[in-house]
Amino acid sequence: MNWRIVWTLVRKDLKLFFRNRFFAFVSVLGLFAYIGIYYLLPGSVEEAIKIGLIADELPPIFDELQEEGLDLVLLDSEAELEQRLLDGDITVGYGLPDDLMAGLLSGSKQQIKVYFSYDFPEELKDAYIILFRELVFMMTGQELNVQAEEVVLGQDMAGAQIPPRRRMLPLMAVFVLMIETMGLSSLISAEVEEGTLTALFTTPMGARELFVGKGAAGAGMAFVQAALLIVATGGLRREPVLILAALLLGALLVTGVGFLMASGSRDLMSVMGWGILAVVVLALPSFSVLFPGLFTGWIKAIPSYYLVDTVHKVINFGAGWREVGANLLALLGLSLAFLGLGVATLQRRYR
Amino acid sequence: MDTNAINAEELTYRYGDLTAVDHISFHVAQGEILGFLGPNGAGKTTTVMMLTGQLRPKEGRATLLGLDVARQSKKIQAQIGICFERTNLYEQMNAKENLELFAQLFGVRSFDASALLARVGLAGRERDRVATYSKGMRQRLMVARALVNRPSILFLDEPTEGLDPVSAEAIRHIILEERQRGATVFLTTHDMLEADRLSDRVAFIDRGKIVALDTPHALKQAYGQRRVMAQVVGADGRLEEREIVLDTPDTPDTVRQLFSQERVVTVHSEEASLEDIFIQITGRGLV
Numbered sequence: 001m002n003w004r005i006v007w008t009l010v011r012k013d014l015k016l017f018f019r020n021r022f023f024a025f026v027s028v029l030g031l032f033a034y035i036g037i038y039y040l041l042p043g044s045v046e047e048a049i050k051i052g053l054i055a056d057e058l059p060p061i062f063d064e065l066q067e068e069g070l071d072l073v074l075l076d077s078e079a080e081l082e083q084r085l086l087d088g089d090i091t092v093g094y095g096l097p098d099d100l101m102a103g104l105l106s107g108s109k110q111q112i113k114v115y116f117s118y119d120f121p122e123e124l125k126d127a128y129i130i131l132f133r134e135l136v137f138m139m140t141g142q143e144l145n146v147q148a149e150e151v152v153l154g155q156d157m158a159g160a161q162i163p164p165r166r167r168m169l170p171l172m173a174v175f176v177l178m179i180e181t182m183g184l185s186s187l188i189s190a191e192v193e194e195g196t197l198t199a200l201f202t203t204p205m206g207a208r209e210l211f212v213g214k215g216a217a218g219a220g221m222a223f224v225q226a227a228l229l230i231v232a233t234g235g236l237r238r239e240p241v242l243i244l245a246a247l248l249l250g251a252l253l254v255t256g257v258g259f260l261m262a263s264g265s266r267d268l269m270s271v272m273g274w275g276i277l278a279v280v281v282l283a284l285p286s287f288s289v290l291f292p293g294l295f296t297g298w299i300k301a302i303p304s305y306y307l308v309d310t311v312h313k314v315i316n317f318g319a320g321w322r323e324v325g326a327n328l329l330a331l332l333g334l335s336l337a338f339l340g341l342g343v344a345t346l347q348r349r350y351r
Numbered sequence: 352m353d354t355n356a357i358n359a360e361e362l363t364y365r366y367g368d369l370t371a372v373d374h375i376s377f378h379v380a381q382g383e384i385l386g387f388l389g390p391n392g393a394g395k396t397t398t399v400m401m402l403t404g405q406l407r408p409k410e411g412r413a414t415l416l417g418l419d420v421a422r423q424s425k426k427i428q429a430q431i432g433i434c435f436e437r438t439n440l441y442e443q444m445n446a447k448e449n450l451e452l453f454a455q456l457f458g459v460r461s462f463d464a465s466a467l468l469a470r471v472g473l474a475g476r477e478r479d480r481v482a483t484y485s486k487g488m489r490q491r492l493m494v495a496r497a498l499v500n501r502p503s504i505l506f507l508d509e510p511t512e513g514l515d516p517v518s519a520e521a522i523r524h525i526i527l528e529e530r531q532r533g534a535t536v537f538l539t540t541h542d543m544l545e546a547d548r549l550s551d552r553v554a555f556i557d558r559g560k561i562v563a564l565d566t567p568h569a570l571k572q573a574y575g576q577r578r579v580m581a582q583v584v585g586a587d588g589r590l591e592e593r594e595i596v597l598d599t600p601d602t603p604d605t606v607r608q609l610f611s612q613e614r615v616v617t618v619h620s621e622e623a624s625l626e627d628i629f630i631q632i633t634g635r636g637l638v
Contacts, residue, residue, distance in 0.1 A: 204428060
């Protein structure tokens with residue numbers, strides 16, 4: 001391996017990358033945009049459930065609920081309740097009859113209204129109706145003789161919910177890595193298209209130097225951009241070496257994907273076509289962080305899962321080497337496999 | 352010790368069922384310019400690709416500077432320069448950056464890109480991006496790039512094709528300078544006059560086979576016909592051409608008749624061109 005040649009190729013590719021106005025612009029703009037979006041997203045999660053009540057006065061028992069994390073708001077009219085529901089000020093609303101307690105004590109059936117906004121999850125509606133029935137039992141002295149004990153598996157996030165911006169971070173990291181990969185693929189396909197690869201191969205440069213040089217330039221650019229994103233969003237406060245190691249392996253993985261894309265591309269348009277497909281697939285595991293429970297076990301078949309899961313667990317749960325070591329090993333293996341596959345495919349196509 | 356820069360023995364290449372180069376053998380001496388002539392698809396570029404290590408011969412072998420092209424291509428490529436038929440420069444880099452990149456790849460120390468660019472007539476345009484260059488300027492830069500490592504053998508594939516006369520002449524001048532420096536030149540061209548003027552020897556390749564290989568003078572001697580072209584005034588008063596082939600038994604009578612029966616305006620001798628000879632040997636033209 002001639003490292004002088006490798007270094008020459010890396011410098012050349014960096015120079016050409018930043019002279020491609022499209023990718024240079026997208027890289028810089030993308031980085032600033034992701035950082036901007038991160039800080040625009042909510043930095044905290046409102047855990048208290050706000051319930052609106054249309055009633056003359058707060059019924060008994062409801063006082064105690066305020067201490068359990070329920071925030072009760074007395075409202076004057078149905079119109080006000082509806083407006084505050086639509087504005088998202090309250091989660092759910094109960095419309096109580098004026099003489100609720102008297103009616104309950106007389107044994108007559110009481111009619112209450114439960115208000116939800118149009119986008120309220122269907123599966124939770126029944127829970128709020130059942131909650132009110134339970135409260136009625138308590139108010140009338142018919143509390144069920146059941147004691148519930150709360151058991152939380154894993155870290156109890158009560159009072160420390162992960163804010164949306166922190167959930168978005170793995171997705172942004174994958175996007176940044178993939179954009180750089182498209183730049184790398186575009187550079188390779190341009191070299192083939194313009195015949196410069198032939199010129200390079202008639203110098204002392206061999207295939208090994210070429211692929212190491214291209215890989216180093218591609219992975220380097222992807223890693224630096226992703227690391228800048230994580231630094232700018234404060235993601236390196238916990239286990240910085242671990243996060244950087246995961247990003248580096250992720251950069252190697254997407255470089256392998258970039259080689260595969262380049263071997264199937266002839267111009268910028270085909271790079272973009274393959275690139276978008278790759279971005280969609282590799283971004284899927286990030287959605288399982290945004291929406292826990294969205295996917296089942298098959299998501300682990302997507303190589304980027306091990307990057308996303310590592311970044312998520314370290315940044316949002318303070319996981320250490322022991323907790324994510326298996327992820328890093330899997331990521332290392334997949335990165336090497338994709339790099340090898342990418343190099344083999346490129347060599348087969350262009351030599 | 353082998354004094355030839357290039358030795359090819361039974362060199363063969365096939366693309367599937369098509370034999371592009373068919374058992375050709377030749378040598379090129381050190382410091383010699385060999386013109387490699389043939390029509391499109393004759394096997395010229397495939398031969399160059401085999402000699403420069405871009406393609407592995409299917410049969411036969413070739414050595415450059417005593418090194419086997421199939422097994423020691425990287426060592427060979429370090430000592431040769433190639434000017435490709437198709438322009439393949441880094442368009443977003445300037446001329447100086449293009450040359451410096453290749454100088455670094457070749458490991459050339461204390462490389463003076465400006466001096467080389469001045470030599471090919473690109474002084475003052477070093478820092479302009481290649482994308483802004485004309486075809487002639489790009490071709491000059493291609494030749495300059497082939498020279499960055501002071502090659503022992505220079506492969507030039509149609510270096511002057513489609514160029515303006517000034518650019519073409521500049522490149523021809525560089526080829527002769529390189530020969531003077533001691534470099535061997537393997538010149539592929541369609542331009543018969545250029546080949547005649549520059550080459551020490553020329554090889555005609557047709558359908559993958561070398562059909563003639565000698566000095567231009569010897570080929571003309573062997574295949575060409577000496578002739579005289581005369582311009583005479585025709586019956587309608589307009590100028591007409593008359594051709595008289597020399598060295599035949601009828602030549603004296605034909606010349607006598609021309610001067611006695613026609614009104615001769617001009618007479619000049621004409622030598623057979625390499626193109627004429629190529630047509631005579633292969634039965635078809637060079638294009």
